[in-house]
Amino acid sequence: MQSSAAKNIFEVRGAKTKAAILDTALKIASLAGIEGLTIGELAKAVGMSKSGLFAHFRGKDNLQLSVLQAATEQFVEAVMKPAFQEPRGEPRIRALFKNYLDHLNNEEALPGGSVLISASIELDDRPGVLRDFVKKAQNDLIKNIEKAAKIAVDEGHFRSDLDVELFAWTMYSFVLGYHHFKRMLESPKAEQHVKRSFKGLLEVSRAPGTQISKSKKLKRA
Amino acid sequence: MQSSAAKNIFEVRGAKTKAAILDTALKIASLAGIEGLTIGELAKAVGMSKSGLFAHFRGKDNLQLSVLQAATEQFVEAVMKPAFQEPRGEPRIRALFKNYLDHLNNEEALPGGSVLISASIELDDRPGVLRDFVKKAQNDLIKNIEKAAKIAVDEGHFRSDLDVELFAWTMYSFVLGYHHFKRMLESPKAEQHVKRSFKGLLEVSRAPGTQISKSKKLKRA
DNA sequence: TCGCAAATAGAACGACCGTGCTATTCTACC
DNA sequence: GGTAGAATAGCACGGTCGTTCTATTTGCGA
Numbered sequence: 001m002q003s004s005a006a007k008n009i010f011e012v013r014g015a016k017t018k019a020a021i022l023d024t025a026l027k028i029a030s031l032a033g034i035e036g037l038t039i040g041e042l043a044k045a046v047g048m049s050k051s052g053l054f055a056h057f058r059g060k061d062n063l064q065l066s067v068l069q070a071a072t073e074q075f076v077e078a079v080m081k082p083a084f085q086e087p088r089g090e091p092r093i094r095a096l097f098k099n100y101l102d103h104l105n106n107e108e109a110l111p112g113g114s115v116l117i118s119a120s121i122e123l124d125d126r127p128g129v130l131r132d133f134v135k136k137a138q139n140d141l142i143k144n145i146e147k148a149a150k151i152a153v154d155e156g157h158f159r160s161d162l163d164v165e166l167f168a169w170t171m172y173s174f175v176l177g178y179h180h181f182k183r184m185l186e187s188p189k190a191e192q193h194v195k196r197s198f199k200g201l202l203e204v205s206r207a208p209g210t211q212i213s214k215s216k217k218l219k220r221a
Numbered sequence: 222m223q224s225s226a227a228k229n230i231f232e233v234r235g236a237k238t239k240a241a242i243l244d245t246a247l248k249i250a251s252l253a254g255i256e257g258l259t260i261g262e263l264a265k266a267v268g269m270s271k272s273g274l275f276a277h278f279r280g281k282d283n284l285q286l287s288v289l290q291a292a293t294e295q296f297v298e299a300v301m302k303p304a305f306q307e308p309r310g311e312p313r314i315r316a317l318f319k320n321y322l323d324h325l326n327n328e329e330a331l332p333g334g335s336v337l338i339s340a341s342i343e344l345d346d347r348p349g350v351l352r353d354f355v356k357k358a359q360n361d362l363i364k365n366i367e368k369a370a371k372i373a374v375d376e377g378h379f380r381s382d383l384d385v386e387l388f389a390w391t392m393y394s395f396v397l398g399y400h401h402f403k404r405m406l407e408s409p410k411a412e413q414h415v416k417r418s419f420k421g422l423l424e425v426s427r428a429p430g431t432q433i434s435k436s437k438k439l440k441r442a
Numbered sequence: 443t444c445g446c447a448a449a450t451a452g453a454a455c456g457a458c459c460g461t462g463c464t465a466t467t468c469t470a471c472c
Numbered sequence: 473g474g475t476a477g478a479a480t481a482g483c484a485c486g487g488t489c490g491t492t493c494t495a496t497t498t499g500c501g502a
Contacts (some may be wrong), residue, residue, distance in 0.1 A: 184355065
């Protein structure tokens with residue numbers, strides 16, 4: 001047990017700097033992309049030597065993979081987990097959407113936009129471990145949206161004949177559109193557009209005669 | 222005049238190889254991204270020396286800009302021009318959408334997806350001439366969609382209170398969603414989703430009591 | 443046919459890339 | 473306090489990047 005404890009202490013020392021490295025790496029990758037992230041630049045940014053930093057990972061592939069894992073974890077913590085603690089049905093869908101937007105608006109954590117979105121475009125023609133990871137992460141996200149939509153159907157909030165796959169696809173397309181319009185086109189109306197579109201999506205998805213107000217008043221009514 | 226003709230002949234010789242270079246460069250950029258395009262790789266692909274190829278452009282920036290210009294021109298020729306030869310109103314909107322999808326499905330010209338879409342994500346945090354160009358190209362596209370939607374309103378096809386900006390945003394988001402789902406997620410349902418969503422967008426945009434059938438039968442009815 | 447200018451090639455440059463090897467520093471335990 | 477082992481640094485390597493300079497080849501017009 002003591003040796004195990006000792007080992008943990010060692011691990012803590014390493015893991016701490018490793019976490020700091022990944023934190024900086026996430027921001028750089030957000031700006032420069034996962035392929036634009038270089039070891040030299042990262043080392044300079046965290047104040048280490050290239051070789052010292054390199055030793056934490058067994059190669060660049062591994063560094064990139066770690067960054068993608070960190071980005072996914074960050075996303076799950078900020079968007080998925082809190083949403084799935086909301087009440088089942090439309091409230092949860094709403095939370096999912098709101099958290100996603102807030103996450104994309106978090107300029108401190110993501111100064112250059114979502115690492116996962118840009119990575120999925122950078123990697124879409126480069127087979128390998130990185131691509132596989134991003135693909136799985138995105139698929140998981142979609143599946144979770146579908147799951148939440150299915151629950152909303154079961155709860156009677158959404159139409160029983162709703163195509164949950166189409167719902168998830170549409171919702172994700174709106175998120176992509178927002179990300180794109182905000183970041184590249186710098187359109188000030190991006191947020192207004194995405195919110196109105198999402199509201200419309202909710203309306204056409206609801207079961208007839210059902211409406212769950214934003215302030216959730218109807219829940220107790 | 223003769224000297225001018227002679228000059229043109231010289232220009233033709235250079236322009237011919239330059240066009241061949243850009244053709245190959247477009248395909249590479251489609252796969253590797255506009256930042257992933259390197260002069261050495263491109264030179265090897267077209268069978269030239271690095272320096273010989275380099276001489277056609279005054280620097281890498283200029284090469285990249287030329288590639289983006291070529292991509293834009295390709296897009297305008299394949300999507301915009303033919304669509305704006307269609308009848309005003311909903312038929313033109315439909316053509317715009319169809320041409321866009323066909324363009325994205327053109328694996329021969331775009332083996333790795335749209336250069337402009339991936340470039341707009343690669344460049345969204347790198348100020349400069351390249352970013353400015355892509356931003357303008359994207360803005361022009363959006364404005365043209367808005368213009369076409371406005372015409373459809375004037376023609377009485379679309380609701381008079383339609384928010385044409387929101388329409389263009391939604392339509393473009395669907396295109397992004399399709400591109401994303403098809404390329405990264407390799408979802409076989411991507412095309413079905415985008416077509417159904419677009420159909421739904423048309424339905425909520427139409428003037429009450431109006432329907433323009435896909436086969437355009439109603440146009441003469 | 444010759445000459446001139448455009449087009450292309452060759453070689454070299456400095457910079458940065460990822461990576462390995464070998465010290466050196468640090469730190470928790472005996 | 474000494475020591476083992478983890479963490480970090482220093483340095484050098486081969487390779488590729490964009491770029492420049494200097495030949496060489498090419499092809500049209502006089």
